[in-house]
Amino acid sequence: MYVPTLERLATVLTVREPSFHEHRCLRLTNPRANLHVFGPDCPESIRLRMFRDWLRTHPEDRAL
Numbered sequence: 636m637y638v639p640t641l642e643r644l645a646t647v648l649t650v651r652e653p654s655f656h657e658h659r660c661l662r663l664t665n666p667r668a669n670l671h672v673f674g675p676d677c678p679e680s681i682r683l684r685m686f687r688d689w690l691r692t693h694p695e696d697r698a699l
Contacts, residue, residue, distance in 0.1 A: 637672070646670060655679075 638648055641661050649669075650660035657674030673680050690697040 641670070 638659065638661070642648065644663075645665075646661040646663045648659060649662045650658065652658040656677040656679045658679070659672045661670045661672070662668070663670065671683075
């Protein structure tokens with residue numbers, strides 16, 4: 636499992652939502668970051684990558 640490995644890297648598991656595409660959120664303090672992990676072939680991963688790509692090409696939306 637990946638969570639114990641990430642916890643050894645100083646991340647802390649903060650959210651566990653098995654019913655939402657096996658979603659997990661881990662927090663890193665330094666640098667401050669949240670790592671969202673989803674199950675394999677999850678449609679949410681595709682949606683988030685599409686959103687990321689949109690923001691990369693639309694600076695006015697990114698600024699919001």
